[in-house]
Structure formats: C-alpha cells, structure tokens
Amino acid sequence: MSLEAEPPDPERIHHRPPTPGTEKALYGTALTCGVPSCGEPLYRRIPDTGKFLLNSRVAHINARSEGGPRWDRTMSEEANRSYENLILMCERHASEIDTTPGRYPQEQLLEWKQRQSEESERAVAALSATNGAGLEGSPAFLSLGELIERLQKMVPSSVSSRSRAEALEIASRESRGRSLVRLRSTPAERKDAVLGWKAGQADPVVEVPDGTLRVLVAPMGAGKSETAERWWDQGLTHAWTDDEVAIPLWWQAGEVGSSLFVRLREALGGDPAGPCRIVLDDLDTLDFQEADRLLDEARRLVLNWPQVSVLATTRPGAGTVSEEERLAVEPWPVQRGLDLLRVVIDDGHIGFGGSETRQFLTSPLQVHALASRLRAGRNAQVSTSELLAGLVDSILERERPDTSAETWDGLARLAVRLLDSRKPVRAASFAAHQLLWKLEDTGLVVRENGFLRFALPLFEQHFGAQALKNGDVRFDAVAGMGRFPRWRYAIAFAVETSTPEAADGHMSLLAQANPAAASWVLGQLMEEETEESFFTEGPETDGPERSKWVAGHLRAAVESWLAGLGDLGPHLELHHGGRIAPWAVAVSGDWMNLGQSYEGALQDDVVALDGPDFWTTNRPKFRTRSGFLLPGGRLGRWRWARDRLRRPLTELVQRRILPVAHSSPLAAERAWYLSQMVMAMTDRKCPTEEVPLGSLRPVVNDLARHVAQTAWSRWNCPGGGEFDSGDVCWLYEHLERLEHEQTESVRNPRPAPDRSHTARNFMWQCYSPELTKEITADALRDALIGYRELVEANFPGYADSFDLYRALPIRIQGTVVMPHPEDTEAWCATVEYHLIQEPAGDQTAPDVQIDVVEEPYDRRLFWMFDSTEDPDRLPLRSTEQVLSTNLVRQATNWAYGWLAADLKAFGWLSDDMLYID
Known part of the structure; x- marks a missing residue:
C-alpha cells in the first residue's frame, strides 16, 4: 500500500529552486526502512510526474506472539496505533514484523525506532536551515510522526488481501522457514534472538547484475545459503515496493526437474516481464553432469530474459563454473562469529584459546556447531570434522527422538532409499503407518504430498553414513554401479567419522572398487595436524624390521589402487612378471629411501637396505631411487600412494598416449603424428597425405633395434616435437598390424588444404x-x-x-x-x-x-x-x-x-x- 504526495507549492518556497540535497530530505528519501540491513528508501519518485510514492507501511512494536494478533489486545486500539507504538518500515519488513513478531524482539524494534526518529529529526533540521521557515506549510514537508499519522488514516491495519500481497506474505514466511531450518541446532528460546541479530547485520549484499548467472562456491557450512538468502531477501523487499518486480524464486537444485525454463514459467504464470531473482541452492546435490546441465540452462535463461538474474550455491567440484561467474564466500571476521556465538549461548563471557579454535568462528555452521559443543559443557579443542559430526549428534541429543531400534533402522533404510533413488520415496511403499508415524515423530523426517524426505540434508548424509558403518551397505557396493554420485558425501562422512583402523579398511575397499571414488573422498577429507600418523604403529626403533614394516604398508596401499585401476596399472608403476617391481628401502626416523630394482636384481618384494654402503655398491640394480618424508595423518599412506601413481598418469594424459585399440581413430592420428617425426629424423621431407610403409618401415626398424639395446631413449625432432622408446615400440606394433592387413601406407586422417599457401597466409x-x-x-x-x-x-x-x-x-x-x-x-x-x-x-x-x-x-x-x-x-x-x-x-x-x-x-x-x- 502506498501514499501519493503532491510536490510543494512553488509559491510557498518563494519561487526558489531547492538547493542540492533539499529534495531528498523534503520528500523523505533520506529516510530508510527501520531494519538496518535493509536500506530501502521510504519514498520513490514517479518518473516524469513530479510526484512521489510512499512505499512503506507501519508495523506494531508490541506485537509479540508468534502467529497471534497483530497487536496487544490488552491495550486500547488508540494506544496500539499511536506513534510511540509504531515503526515505519518498507512494505516487506512491516509485514514480517506483524506476521512473525517473534523474529523481531520489542527491545530491538524500540532501538531501531529511536535511531529512525533521530535520522528524521536531523533531516528536518537540515531542511529548515537550508530553506527557511516558509517551507513548513508544504504538504510534503512531513516529520516521521506526521508520515505515520497519514499512513494510519489511509492504510488499514490488516494486510491487503490481493493475490500478489498474499504471495508476498507466503514468500516472507518461506524465507523465515528456511532460516529456522538452518537454526535446527539452536535452542528454541534463542532462535528469535539469533534471527534478530541476523536482521541487524548491515554487511553488503552480494551483487548479481541483471541478465547474469553467479555461483557461490564454498565448502559446507561457509554460509553460501545465508549469503544467497540475503540477496533473495533484498529482491523480496524490491518486490514489496515495486509491482513490476517479480517475487523472487528459491529452489533446491534437485527440485528444478527436467527444465528450468518450464519451472520458471509455471512459477510466474508465463514469461518473466520484469526483474526476477532466482536462487538455485545446493547444486552439489546433483551429479556433475546434471549440475553442468542446470548451469548451462541458467546461462541461456538469463540471455533470453536479461532482467532475470540467477544465483546458485555449491560446494567445490559441482559443475563447470567460469572465473567470471564464480563468487567466493569470504570467511567471517572472527569478531562477527564471536558475536553470534554469544547470542546463541546467551553468554557475554566466552573463553577458549588457540588459533585453531578461532577458525571455527569464520563460518556460520561451525559457529552453531561450536555453540552446541560449548553448551554441552565440552571444550573447543576438537577437529573440524569431529565438530560438524557432533552437530548432528547434539540435535539428536537435545530433541531426543524415539530411540527404538526399529525407528533408527528405519532412518538408515530411508537414507539408503533416498541416496539410491533419483526420485522421492513414496511413504506408502516404504513402511507401515506405525513406523511412518514414528519416523515423523522424531522431527528428522518430513512427509509432504505423500513423499518422505529428511528435514535437513545433513541428516540424510548422517544416516547414510551410519548405514555404511553398520555394515547395512558395503563401501565397495555404493562406490560403483552408478551409485557413487549420490552416495559420495555419505561415504566421505563415514570414512571421516570412523576409527583410524576402520577408516583405513574403508579406503582399501574403495580404492579397489573405484579408484575415482576413493580419490574424490581423499580430496574431501582434510588431514588435521593433530591426527596421529599411521606410521606411529609398528616397530619403534629404526632398523630392517621397521623399514620392511613401513614399506609393506605403503606397498599394500599402492597395490590396492592398482587393483582398482586394472590394466592401466602397469603403465603407472614398474612391474616385473605381472607384479610390482621389488623395493629396496631404508627408514630413518621420518625419512625413507626407496629404490625400484631392475628385473631379477632382487628376489623379495621388499628388501631392507643393509648398511650405509648399500646404495653405492648396488647402484646398477636400481632403475629409480627416491627419498621422502613418511606421510602423516591416519590416511596419509593412501594419499602418498595415490600421488605416486598420479604423476605417471598425468604424464600419460598430457602426452596423450593412454592405450587404445590400434583400430581407434586416435591411433590413426598418433600413427600419422609419429610417422612425420620419424621421417623428419632422416632429413627427408614428409609427404602431407601419406607415408609409404616401404619408406617408413626401415627407419622404424632401426629405431626399434636401438630401443632393444638401451634402458630408455628420447629423440628431439627438427622443428619441434619429441618421441621416446615407448612411442617407437607402439609405432612398430602398429606398422606390423597395417602390414598384416596389407595396408601400404600410413595416411593423414584429415584432408590436405584445398587452397594455395603463401608466406603471407595464416x-x-x-x-x-x-x-x-x-x-x-x-x-x-x-x-x-x-x-x-x-x-x-x-x-x-x-x-x-x-x-x-x-x-x-x-x-x-x-x-x-x-x-x-x-x-x-x-x-x-x-x-x-x-x-x-x-x-x-x-x-x-x-x-x-x-x-x-x-x-x-x-x-x-x-x-x-x-x-x-x-x-x-x-x-x-x-x-x-x-x-x-x-x-x-x-x-x-x-x-x-x-x-x-x-x-x-x-x-x-x-x-x-x-x-x-
């Protein structure tokens, strides 16, 4: 609801044009909504009319009861609607205060009212000093109290019943609902205080220009959703004050369905006609392919409708995001996290030390997790992973849901069903009514339109991890067969929260079943400096026994990775007779020397070095030798083994020489590429369309004989490029196949140019x-x-x-x-x-x-x-x-x-x- 104000009569200001800044103060645009974090002006100019619209409404300061009346019925209506009991707000926040009073404590509203009154008085004083007393009769020259009085006469106390107003009300309640869900771990008596604290934060809102896609990328708990919520709330405020602005849309990425365009049209009832903000939350809940598809669709959407803007949130690794689109979520200042912590636990004196624990204050999720831990009487000396795992435990401990074995088994089974399915779980097909009621009674499960889901995604991952750790589902089973994309976070959570011995066993199963999954899990689990190394076990003193024990466990990790990699393994690690080449090792403290022998030089898989002269006297036996610090952390040996194999894999991919069948089109390109370089070694010009085998074969045979007599060779070609012994062996075999097929030449897979070339041509x-x-x-x-x-x-x-x-x-x-x-x-x-x-x-x-x-x-x-x-x-x-x-x-x-x-x-x-x- 808005109030139209006429411009001041020129005669009343003695035909003087207003001085710069006067118009702003005169019409109230210097005043903004009472919520400090909003900043919405109370007046907006109507273009080309000289008139202004008062885009604001009054809210009742003493409305306190959640879902109750809009004012205190113990007071008279006159008192309820008096200046002292009202605060001037933008339409959106005035509605929120009246319909959800618990979010805005009375003391906070009184403080905001006082600040707004002071700003109004300063504006009036400045205007009077600038333009003189003659302005006071102007109908547009209104104090804050007069503005409220005029509003009270024109605007009823109830909210408009227009359909758009109803939709705005619903959107406001949904925003509050999302905020309350994120405060699941906060005690009920502190939620209103936390929401009030959040409303008072005035830090800048993230910028997403119209017609663009931006993606908030940050780890779990960094505040992506809260940052997106503030941007979405700003759009909702604009929708309250401007009918041309569409009510913003908030969708979980998994809710969009097959088409973002179809979902948008359904939500708006047609194509967007004005500015519209869309949030796509939790993009990482989709697999990489689906996330990429949704991002590409969002890019097309904002190009089709340049007034639409899209903000997505995701953890690192979901979808392809350009640097222009990426928005980082900056860590919170420690003081801000400390302020929130004090609000959550209602204690102004919090003492904990250490730079590590101060890092918990840099993200909202960690602040709430730390508050739960401190309220339980525990200290802040804990790892990040243990802190977040304890957050779910604290929620469950406080809410005390039904703890029968049947119910907990049902929660784990529901998590398995949800993680295994791309569709919602229909309640009727999942369990009998009695169990469904028990699941809902826990407060962890929500039934909507006949389908079940967990109230928080964190619960789904938590109970999925429980199913894994309990043995209800095998790690190697969910790591493959198309199940891994949905199970990935539950797997990582289960490994992270398992005992060191169990986590090591889980990694062994994962590496053998799916090396890609196991490597991804390692990337998600950050080693803590306080984690005890796997190699603190075993023999305590240096010597052959300890050297063989350490090397044996490192070698076992390499073998697990190679078992999963299959036929690619021998290309990544030196093999003799189908097994990894023997290792000669020596461990001194945290340092290890490792050598790989030539075939037949050593008999056992692992040999401890004997004496300081071992390397010197046995140098000819070793093809490679390296020294390194023993890997730290409980999963250190898995990282070390993965990184050891990653180096040769990187070289294979960089050089583009992974094995493929000789009939592959990639093999045809490689054969032509190598043939050109080999012929260049003879100082002969290579034809552009084909090389006869009669010319090529003798050159390759000479190179193959050289390769057979050397350990390894590499050739640099005139004009750039190089090839090595492996390339010669591959080309030799490829030519044999061509001869067997009675092919007479190696041909260029692509046609030659069809236009003449000159020195000036590109x-x-x-x-x-x-x-x-x-x-x-x-x-x-x-x-x-x-x-x-x-x-x-x-x-x-x-x-x-x-x-x-x-x-x-x-x-x-x-x-x-x-x-x-x-x-x-x-x-x-x-x-x-x-x-x-x-x-x-x-x-x-x-x-x-x-x-x-x-x-x-x-x-x-x-x-x-x-x-x-x-x-x-x-x-x-x-x-x-x-x-x-x-x-x-x-x-x-x-x-x-x-x-x-x-x-x-x-x-x-x-x-x-x-x-x-």
Missing part, C-alpha cells in the same frame, strides 16, 4: 569454409568415439563414475566461425559446440552437425535458448575454443580434454590440461 586461409566444416565435423565425431574408447580401455571398472561417459550416447551441434576473407590479421577460426545427450543412438558413429558462418557473428546466439527445444535434450557441456584446422591430433585433443576434466573432478589430475599441438 593456416585458416588455406582451407575453404566447406573443407573446414568437413574436417571439424569428422574430428569431433572421432573425438567422441575416441573418448569412449579411452574410458573403456583404461577405466572399465568404474567408467560409469565419469559424468560424460555415463551420458552416452551424445550428439554434437556446433558452429565454425570463420574470419572474414578480407581480415588479413585474423590468425585462426573458432568453433563453438554443444554436447547433447541422446536417448538412443549409435555410439560407434555419433551424430555431429556443424554449420559455418563468417565474421561478423553475434556469439550470444551460441548461448541463446530455443524455447521449443526438448528440455530433456539440453546440452551437457558447451564450449567455445580456437580451431586450428591443420593440427594433426584434433580429435585426440578434444577426447583427452573431456577425459582430463573427468579425472580432475576426482582428484586424479591436479591441473587443467592444455593441448595446443
């Missing part, structure tokens, strides 16, 4: 648009085939953990953007493409559709969404990159780029891979 100018289109389409098709073959040949046991592989079959739709023919400065073309999941298709011959356009080209078209397109076939990934048509390994580069992204998501690669040759 390479893109040597290819016509038609040929560029043909080469790009063929290379992308080969890349999809090659990616599938790379995964199936090297990671077969857990291929379904890779998000892109799990989405197969996939088609590609893209555009090649060619520079204008007269643009002599352009050095390359570009390609932009979408990977789109198909419900069915031939994986051996993927569908690739490529168009060609010339500059100038509006690249926004690439991201625009066609609303008629099937929402189930939205892109999984979208990419724009440089296109070098003459590169020999185009398909290989694309295939390895997709594979590298999958491996990095699981911690098997530490850096992004860049392929430019």
